[in-house]
Structures are given as C-alpha cells and as structure tokens.
Amino acid sequence: MTLAPYSAILFSSFGGPNGPDDVLPFMRNATRGRGVPDERLMEVSEHYMLFGGKSPINELNLALIDRIRAELDRRGIDVPVVFGNRNWEPYFADTVDQLIADGHHKVLALATSAYQSYSSCAQYCQDLEGAASGKDIRIDKIDPYWDAPEFSRANANSLIAAVRALRERVGGDAKVRVLFVTHSIPTAMNDHSSTGEPENRYDAQHLKVARAVADLAGEELGELLTWELTYCSRSGSPHVPWLEPDINDRMEEIKDEVDAVVAAPIGFISDHMEVLYDLDTEAAQTAKELGLPYERAATVDTDPVFVSLLVDRLVEWAEAERGERERNSICKYATGNCCLVRNPNQTNTGAHHAAPRP
Numbered sequence: 488m489t490l491a492p493y494s495a496i497l498f499s500s501f502g503g504p505n506g507p508d509d510v511l512p513f514m515r516n517a518t519r520g521r522g523v524p525d526e527r528l529m530e531v532s533e534h535y536m537l538f539g540g541k542s543p544i545n546e547l548n549l550a551l552i553d554r555i556r557a558e559l560d561r562r563g564i565d566v567p568v569v570f571g572n573r574n575w576e577p578y579f580a581d582t583v584d585q586l587i588a589d590g591h592h593k594v595l596a597l598a599t600s601a602y603q604s605y606s607s608c609a610q611y612c613q614d615l616e617g618a619a620s621g622k623d624i625r626i627d628k629i630d631p632y633w634d635a636p637e638f639s640r641a642n643a644n645s646l647i648a649a650v651r652a653l654r655e656r657v658g659g660d661a662k663v664r665v666l667f668v669t670h671s672i673p674t675a676m677n678d679h680s681s682t683g684e685p686e687n688r689y690d691a692q693h694l695k696v697a698r699a700v701a702d703l704a705g706e707e708l709g710e711l712l713t714w715e716l717t718y719c720s721r722s723g724s725p726h727v728p729w730l731e732p733d734i735n736d737r738m739e740e741i742k743d744e745v746d747a748v749v750a751a752p753i754g755f756i757s758d759h760m761e762v763l764y765d766l767d768t769e770a771a772q773t774a775k776e777l778g779l780p781y782e783r784a785a786t787v788d789t790d791p792v793f794v795s796l797l798v799d800r801l802v803e804w805a806e807a808e809r810g811e812r813e814r815n816s817i818c819k820y821a822t823g824n825c826c827l828v829r830n831p832n833q834t835n836t837g838a839h840h841a842a843p844r845p
C-alpha cells in the first residue's frame with residue numbers, strides 16, 4: 488500500500504512540559520495572546536507541579552506514534568511518522584525543517600484532538616500553515632475524526648469496562664449516571680466551531696459521540712445508561728462565558744438523584760494533564776466529598792480500534808488526493824469557513840484564511 492503523494496506523516500499535538508523547568512515557558516507559549524489571566528496561568532502551573540512538573544502528554548504521544556508506525560508496517564506502508572507540537576519541543580517549525588532536510592515536500596498531518604473548534608482544529612491548521620509558509624513543503628491535515636464509528640466504538644470499550652468496575656463496587660441496582668466530559672471552550676468559540684450551524688458545533692459533535700458511545704456500551708452491558716455531557720478545564724476571564732456545566736458543579740447538583748458516577752472523557756484521546764488533574768484529582772475529590780462512588784473511564788489512547796481508524800483516515804486522505812475516491816471533508820478551513828473565532832473578542836470574518844492552503 489502507499490500513502491503517495493505524501494512521503495511522511497506529521498503527528499501534531501499540543502505539547503507539554505517534560506520537567507519543572509519547562510513549566511513556565513510552556514505556560515507562556517500556551518497562553519500567548521490568549522487573554523488568559525496570570526492567575527489562571529499560575530494555577531495551572533501548580534497542577535503540573537503536583538505531577539513533578541511533567542505532563543504525560545509527550546510520552547503518551549510517542550507511544551501512540553509507535554503503534555501507528557506498527558499499523559503502517561502491517562499494511563506495508565513505508566513512510567516515517569514524525570512528531571511536532573504547537574506549544575513545546577519538538578516545535579512544528581523544527582520538525583518541518585528536519586522534514587525538508589530529509590527530502591520530504593508533501594506531508595500528511597494528523598492532530599491529537601478529535602473535534603472541530605478553533606482550539607482543536609483551526610489552530611492546528613493555522614500553525615502548520617505558518618510552519619510551512621515560505622518553505623518548500625506542503626502540509627495537509629486529515630479531518631477531525633470525532634464522527635468515525637470506530638472512535639465511538641473505542642470509547643464504548645472504555646465505558647463498558649468502567650461501568651463494570653463501578654458495578655463491582657456498588658451493585659447492579661445502584662443508579663449510575665454517566666458523565667461524559669470534554670474540555671470547555673468559550674461559548675463564542677463554540678458558536679463558530681465547525682461551520683457554525685448549531686447541529687455542527689463543538690458541543691453538538693460531543694453530544695453525537697456521547698449518544699453513540701452510550702448506545703453501544705448500554706447494548707453490551709444490557710442496561711439503559713443514563714448520561715449527560717459535562718465540561719472541565721474552564722479557563723479565561725471569569726466574565727467570559729464558557730460551555731457548562733462543569734463536571735464538579737454537576738455532581739453537586741445530582742448527588743441526591745444518583746448513587747454513583749462514571750466520568751467518561753470522550754474529549755481527550757489520551758491521559759493529558761486535564762485528565763490527571765481535572766478528573767483524577769479534582770473531580771475524584773469532589774465525588775468523594777459528596778459520597779458518590781466514582782469511576783473514570785479510560786481514554787482511547789492506543790486501543791487498536793482507534794489506531795487502525797487513524798491509519799484508515801490517513802490512507803483515505805491520500806487516496807482522495809490521488810483522485811481515487813471522493814473527498815467529503817468536514818473541515819472547511821481551506822475555504823475560510825471553519826472554526827474561525829479565536830477568542831470571544833474576535834469576530835468571525837474568515838478574511839485572513841480565505842486563500843486555499845498552498
């Protein structure tokens with residue numbers, strides 16, 4: 488099999504600190520020009536310091552890259568998979584220079600976020616475009632993959648295991664509530680996510696995945712799962728509205744209606760700091776204080792169903808590029824009509840992005 492016309496894959500992610508000395512410079516990178524108050528910056532730095540100043544994200548990404556490489560090998564596709572980040576080493580710019588030095592001029596990127604919004608999709612497109620700009624290289628990015636049945640399947644595998652583990656503790660009759668969780672974003676960013684119609688937005692994408700995951704898991708567990716969508720990791724100024732409810736607030740509200748909760752982080756593909764801190768530390772503590780037995784479902788991480796989906800999407804993108812299949816791209820970034828609000832103070836004109844990618 489082939490990935491032609493692409494000769495390399497760029498695995499692109501957010502980046503995170505590898506030790507205490509990295510924390511502040513990383514935080515400055517992640518918040519530059521973002522209107523994140525210093526107070527929040529210090530607070531999140533503390534979350535990293537609780538874990539030795541080290542985010543799990545880089546090692547998890549390297550492990551996923553290994554599995555992608557193995558799946559490519561299995562299919563007889565011989566292309567390198569290189570790593571690049573938006574906010575920490577290896578930075579996109581350095582990875583791109585290395586790709587060019589190694590003779591690559593058409594590269595296919597994938598991002599470690601599954602959904603469409605400025606932060607999770609357009610910002611990757613923009614930063615990759617910026618890294619390639621003026622250089623002898625073209626970088627295309629595959630679509631976000633939240634809509635893939637395999638993504639729901641992999642998340643359902645995790646939810647099934649979590650519900651079973653919880654029921655071992657609380658019994659078959661306990662009223663269990665599944666709280667799907669994702670990263671909150673400003674409501675203005677949500678309004679302009681994907682193509683902007685309510686049914687396509689970031690929150691709606693998650694509701695579709697949540698429903699599919701709950702249906703698949705419920706079927707296999709033989710129980711009708713009661714679920715809802717909640718958020719974590721709210722940032723920004725307190726005056727700016729972000730998506731709600733926060734998982735902690737919601738647990739407080741439902742504590743008398745339910746006997747136990749499962750947090751299912753469908754918004755994260757692996758155990759990023761948000762999962763370790765916001766869910767495994769903070770939400771777990773809230774549940775404990777409320778007397779609610781709590782179980783956190785695994786992220787899809789290196790589930791073979793998920794790894795195989797990523798490789799399928801890379802192969803299909805290359806096939807479409809060669810004209811061997813239709814391309815029904817859900818990301819409209821190249822036409823200037825996708826996820827374009829960067830923050831609530833910025834209006835969505837799409838004007839700077841109207842030109843197709845080189």
Ligand SMILES: CC1=C(CCC(=O)O)c2cc3nc(cc4[nH]c(cc5[nH]c(cc1n2)c(C)c5CCC(=O)O)c(CCC(=O)O)c4C)C(CCC(=O)O)=C3C
Pocket residue numbers: 501502503504514517518521523527528531542543544599600601604606607670671672673720721722723754758759760761829830
């Ligand atoms: C939608 C979304 C994803 C999922 C998609 C994706 O994966 O990209 C995501 C991922 C991540 N976010 C991460 C870290 C941070 N995000 C921040 C800030 C923000 N995130 C936002 C949104 C998202 N973020 C937003 C709207 C802001 C406000 C500032 C802005 O408008 O940009 C800040 C600044 C402090 C703060 O404000 O909390 C930090 C340190 C890490 C690394 C974790 C690790 O180290 O394991 C990862 C994977």
Ligand SMILES: [Fe+2]
Pocket residue numbers: 670
């Ligand atoms: Fe973030």
